[in-house]
Amino acid sequence: MKISVIGTGYVGLVTGTCLAETGNEVVCVDIDAEKVQKMKDGEVPIYEPHLDVLFDRNLKAKRLNFTTSLEEGLQYGEIIFLALPTPEDEDGSADLSYVLGVADDIGKKISEYKVIVDKSTVPVGTSEKVKEVIQKNAKCDFDVVSNPEFLREGFAVDDFLKPERIVIGSSSEKAIELMKKLYKPFVRSGNPIIVMDEKSAELTKYAANSFLATKITFMNEIANYCEKVGADVDMVRRGMGTDSRIGKRFLFPGIGYGGSCFPKDVKALHKSGREVDYDFQILDAVIDVNQKQKTILLPKIQAFFNHQLKDKKFAVWGLAFKPETDDIREAPALYLIDELLKEGAEITAFDPEAMDNVARKYSDHITFSKSMYDTLDGADALIICTEWSIFRTPDFGKVKKSLSNNVIFDGRNLYDIQDVENEGISYYSIGRKDVKI
C-alpha cells in the first residue's frame, strides 16, 4: 500500500519505518528541512534501539522516503497518518493547532479518496473536528480514523511490530477494512485489532496513559509512606505484584514519571474533564504527587549536608527521562538538578545518550563527563536519576575512593541495600531503609 506519514518525529519515524518494513511504500513529511535532509542521507535523528537497522534497509530499498512537501505527501498515500505534536497548552489542554492546521491543508489538497489516520494523542472529539475542517474544502470523499499509538520509547520498534493490541476508531467499513489490511502483518502473534467508535478510541489512549501514571504514582506514595513507618517498598512491590490482578509491571517507585507523554496526557485528560464539568479528582492528585516526587531526594541531600549545598559538587548518573532513550522531555533529573543549582551546588553529569540534548538546554550550568566514573572526580556525592543498565553494577571501590563524602542518593533503587552497606557506603534510596555509615 502507499502510505504517507505527516510529522516525522518519534512516532512518525517509527510508524513510517515499520510500515515500510512490511512492504508498504512510505513517504514521510516533516517541516524541519534539516531533519529531512539528514534522514534522506541515511541518518536516524533519534536514539531508538534497532530502528537504525530497519531504517537503513528500507531507505536503501526506496520503500522509505522523506520530503518537506506536504502537497507531495498528501497526494501520495491512500492512507495518510498524522503523527503531529499535541503539546501541552498554557492551560494544560492539548494544543491541537498542528493537527487542525494540517487538516485544513488536507481539505484543500486531496483530490481522491483518502483515509486520514490520527496517530497523535488527541482529546475526545478531535476526529470530528478534523472531519469538519477537512470537509470545509474537500472536493472528494475521505474518512477519518482514530488509531492511537501505544509504543514506548526505548522499545518502540518491538512495540510497533508486535503490538499487544491495535485500536481502530472508525464508523466507516471501507476505512476499517483498509486499516485491518495494513495491520495484518503485525497481528500474527494473535493480539487483537479492536475496532470501536472514534471517541472511545481517543479516550482509550488517555485512559491507558493516565492509568499507568496513576499506578506509578500510587507506588511512589506507598514508597514515601514506607519511609515513615520503616517498611521496604521493594518487598511490598514484590508482595503486591504477584497478584495477577495487579501485575508486576509499572510498580517501580522512583523520582516520578517524566517523558513527552505521561505528564502532558494526564493534564490534558484532567482539563478535558473540566470542559464537560467533570472533575477528575484522582488525576489532580497524580499531577500533584508526581510534581513533588521529582525532587523527593532533595530533603535527604539537604539533611545529609546540613543544608549547606553551596559549592558542593554532585555527580549525576542519568539525565534521560528513562533508560534507552536520549529524550529529556520532562526528565525528573532536570528538575532535581535545577533545585541543586538554585542552592549553589555544582553538577557534573553522565548519561549514555542524552548529554547532547541536555547540553543544548543547560550549556553554562552543567559539566559533562565522558564516563560515569569521570563524574566522580572531586564530587561530594553521587546522585542516580535514570536506571541505565551500565549503572547497575558499578565498581563500588572506585565510587567510594572518588567521593569525598562517600554517599549515594539513588532515585531509582538500583542497588541492594545490603550490598551497599557491605561496601561501607552511605545510601539513600526511595521507600527503603537508609544506610548511614
Ligand SMILES: NC(=O)C1=CN([C@@H]2O[C@H](COP(=O)(O)OP(=O)(O)OC[C@H]3O[C@@H](n4cnc5c(N)ncnc54)[C@H](O)[C@@H]3O)[C@@H](O)[C@H]2O)C=CC1
Ligand atoms: N513519543 C512517544 O513515545 C509517543 C508519542 N505519542 C503521540 O504522538 C504524537 C507525536 O509525538 P512525537 O512523535 O513524540 O512528536 P515529536 O515532537 O517527536 O515529532 C513531531 C514532528 O512533527 C513535525 N511537524 C510539526 N508540524 C508539522 C507540519 N505542519 N507538517 C509536517 N511535520 C510537522 C515536527 O517537526 C516533528 O518532527 C503526540 O501526540 C504524542 O503524544 C504517542 C505514543 C508514543
Ligand SMILES: O=C(O)[C@H]1O[C@H](OP(=O)(O)OP(=O)(O)OC[C@H]2O[C@@H](n3ccc(=O)[nH]c3=O)[C@H](O)[C@@H]2O)[C@H](O)[C@@H](O)[C@@H]1O
Ligand atoms: O503515549 C506515549 O507516548 C507513551 O507513553 C508511555 O511510554 P514512555 O513515555 O516511552 O515511557 P514509559 O516506559 O511508560 O515510562 C514513563 C515514565 O514512567 C517512569 N516509570 C515507569 C515505570 C515504573 O514502574 N516506574 C516509573 O517511574 C519512567 O521512569 C518514565 O519516566 C507509555 O508506556 C506508552 O504506552 C505510550 O505509548
